[in-house]
Amino acid sequence: MSQLLEIENLSVAFGVPGERSEVVHGVSFSVGEGEKVALVGESGSGKSVTALSVLRLHDTSQTDYPTGRILFEGNDLLKAPQKGIRRVRGRDVAMIFQEPMTSLNPVYTIGDQLMEPVMLHEGLDPVRAKSRMLELLDMVGIAEPEKRFDAFPHMLSGGQRQRVMIAMALACRPKLLIADEPTTALDVTIQKQILELLNRLQREFGMAILLITHDLNMVRHFAQRVCVMQNGELVEQGGVAELFDKPKHPYTRHLLGSEPEPLLKGEDRDALAARSPVMSGDSVRCYFPIKSGFFRRQVGEVRAVDDVSLAIRPGETLGIVGESGSGKSTLGMCLLRLQSCEGEIRFRGQRLDSLNGRQLRPLRRNFQVVFQDPYSSLSPRMTVARILDEGLRLHFPDLSRDERRRRAIKVLGEVGLEESMLDRYPHEFSGGQRQRIAVARAVVLEPEMLVLDEPTSALDVSVQKQVLELLRDLQRRHRMSYLFISHDLRVIRAVAHRVMVMREGRVVEEGETEKVFDHPRHEYTRTLLDAALLRDIG
Incomplete structure (x- = not known):
C-alpha cells in the first residue's frame, strides 16, 4: 500500500x-491510500x-512549525504557497469538523454552501x-434533498447537519477525508448511521480516512490502524x-482501562426494592403546545412526557435512557418541579405537584440536580467558595460563616478537590474538576436524591470514570x-440498578x-443496544 499522507517529526x-509554546512534539505517522487510521x-x-496542521488551518500569525514535514503525495504541504494549499483544501483533502452548527454559516442556505467547493475547484x-450536490445529499441519506437544499442550518437536526458536512467534504471526491470527532454530539443510533455511511462512502470513493476521536469503542469497530497521543506526543x-x-x-493501557465498570456484583437488590420510595411520579405528563398563524392559535401539541410512572428508592440509581427528544431530561425537570406538568409527584410521601414555589423552597435542598x-x-463571576456557600446560606441559615466554610472544605475533600481551590473561579479548572464542583454544590446540601442529567457526556x-467512581x-x-x-448505554450499565427506556x-x-441489557424485549431497546455497541459497522 503506497502512502498518501506522511507526517514526519512534526512539531x-x-x-x-x-x-512560542510547543504543543505538539515530533509526531510521525502515515495514512495509506484507502486506509482508515484513527x-x-x-x-x-x-x-x-x-x-x-495538515491543511494549515491554524492562524498563521500565531503558529509555527519548528520541525517536521507533512507530505501529501510526496509534496510538503508546510512549504506550499497559499495558492497551492488552497487548491488542496476541499479538493484533495477534505475535513469534517466536530460541531457542524458552528462550521456551517448560519446566514447562507445549505445549497449555497454545498455548491461553493465544486464551483471553486471544478468551475461548475x-x-x-x-445537480451534483442534490445527488450527494441523496447519497448521504438526506430525505427530500430538493427541500433541504434551500434550508438554513438551524432548520436541520444534528444528524442532518453532520450529513450535510459529509456531503460538502465529498463534493470534489477527495483522496483523504479528515473526520474530527464526527459523532461526538450525536445520539448512539445516529452515531452508528454516520459511521456506516462513512464506511460505505469510503469504499465507493476509494478514499482514505483519518478519524480523530477519544471514543475507543468506535475505533475498535471502525479503524484499521490507530495512533495514540498524549501531551502532544505520539506514544x-x-x-x-x-x-x-x-x-x-502505560497511557494506552490507562485509556483502555477507563471504560466504565459494571456495578459490584452481590448488591442486595431485594433490600433496595423493599425500601419505601424517596421520590415517585404517577402518570406524569408534560405537553407543549404547537401554535401557528397570525393569532398564534394552538394547532397541536408535543407530548414530551406522556403518562410516565416511576419510583426511586433510597440508595438506588434509576437510569433513564433514550435519544434526544425522547423526554428523559424533561421528565427529570418535572420531578424537580422545574417544569410545569400534570400527574402526582411525591417526595417521602408528600405531594409536590400541589405546592407553590414558596412552599417548595424549604424542600428543595432534599433533591438537587447536576447538569450536563x-x-x-x-456562575463565572463566583468563586468556588461562593458557589458552595450560596445554597448553605439559603437552606441552613443557622450556620455561622465559619461552619459553612468547614462544610465547604469537607465536601471539596469528598469530591477529590483541595481547600486551596475555594478562592478560584470555574474557568481556572479542567472539565472534570468543574463537574466535581457541580457535584459538590449539590452534595453540600445533604440531599436525599440527585438528578444527574448527562453528567459525563x-x-x-x-x-x-473518575466522576462515576466519585458518584458511586x-x-x-x-x-x-x-x-x-444519559444516552450512553455503557455508562448506564455501569451505574444503574434499574433502567427505563424512553421513546x-x-x-x-x-x-x-x-x-x-442482556434480554431486551422491545425492538427500540435492541436498536439502542446495537448502536451503543457499534455492531456490524461496515
Whole structure:
C-alpha cells in the first residue's frame, strides 16, 4: 500500500513571535491510500492540532512549525504557497469538523454552501453544481434533498447537519477525508448511521480516512490502524487488534482501562426494592403546545412526557435512557418541579405537584440536580467558595460563616478537590474538576436524591470514570438516590440498578439493568443496544 499522507517529526508551536509554546512534539505517522487510521487521545493531547496542521488551518500569525514535514503525495504541504494549499483544501483533502452548527454559516442556505467547493475547484456553473450536490445529499441519506437544499442550518437536526458536512467534504471526491470527532454530539443510533455511511462512502470513493476521536469503542469497530497521543506526543501506534489486545505504553493501557465498570456484583437488590420510595411520579405528563398563524392559535401539541410512572428508592440509581427528544431530561425537570406538568409527584410521601414555589423552597435542598455542562451551570463571576456557600446560606441559615466554610472544605475533600481551590473561579479548572464542583454544590446540601442529567457526556473517558467512581462513593457514603439521565448505554450499565427506556415521551421498557441489557424485549431497546455497541459497522 503506497502512502498518501506522511507526517514526519512534526512539531507545532503557538503564541506570539519570540514567545512560542510547543504543543505538539515530533509526531510521525502515515495514512495509506484507502486506509482508515484513527488518531486517539484525551482533550489536550494534540490530536486535533495535528490534524488541522495538515491543511494549515491554524492562524498563521500565531503558529509555527519548528520541525517536521507533512507530505501529501510526496509534496510538503508546510512549504506550499497559499495558492497551492488552497487548491488542496476541499479538493484533495477534505475535513469534517466536530460541531457542524458552528462550521456551517448560519446566514447562507445549505445549497449555497454545498455548491461553493465544486464551483471553486471544478468551475461548475450553478445548475450543474446544484445537480451534483442534490445527488450527494441523496447519497448521504438526506430525505427530500430538493427541500433541504434551500434550508438554513438551524432548520436541520444534528444528524442532518453532520450529513450535510459529509456531503460538502465529498463534493470534489477527495483522496483523504479528515473526520474530527464526527459523532461526538450525536445520539448512539445516529452515531452508528454516520459511521456506516462513512464506511460505505469510503469504499465507493476509494478514499482514505483519518478519524480523530477519544471514543475507543468506535475505533475498535471502525479503524484499521490507530495512533495514540498524549501531551502532544505520539506514544504508540499499530494495528487495531494488536494495540487493543496487547497495548505496550502505560497511557494506552490507562485509556483502555477507563471504560466504565459494571456495578459490584452481590448488591442486595431485594433490600433496595423493599425500601419505601424517596421520590415517585404517577402518570406524569408534560405537553407543549404547537401554535401557528397570525393569532398564534394552538394547532397541536408535543407530548414530551406522556403518562410516565416511576419510583426511586433510597440508595438506588434509576437510569433513564433514550435519544434526544425522547423526554428523559424533561421528565427529570418535572420531578424537580422545574417544569410545569400534570400527574402526582411525591417526595417521602408528600405531594409536590400541589405546592407553590414558596412552599417548595424549604424542600428543595432534599433533591438537587447536576447538569450536563458545568461550565454553563456554574456562575463565572463566583468563586468556588461562593458557589458552595450560596445554597448553605439559603437552606441552613443557622450556620455561622465559619461552619459553612468547614462544610465547604469537607465536601471539596469528598469530591477529590483541595481547600486551596475555594478562592478560584470555574474557568481556572479542567472539565472534570468543574463537574466535581457541580457535584459538590449539590452534595453540600445533604440531599436525599440527585438528578444527574448527562453528567459525563462532555468528559474524556478517564475523567468520566473518575466522576462515576466519585458518584458511586458518595452514594454509598450518604445513601443518596440517583436519577441518572444519559444516552450512553455503557455508562448506564455501569451505574444503574434499574433502567427505563424512553421513546417519544413514553416508557417502552423498564426493569433491572442486567435483564434489560442482556434480554431486551422491545425492538427500540435492541436498536439502542446495537448502536451503543457499534455492531456490524461496515
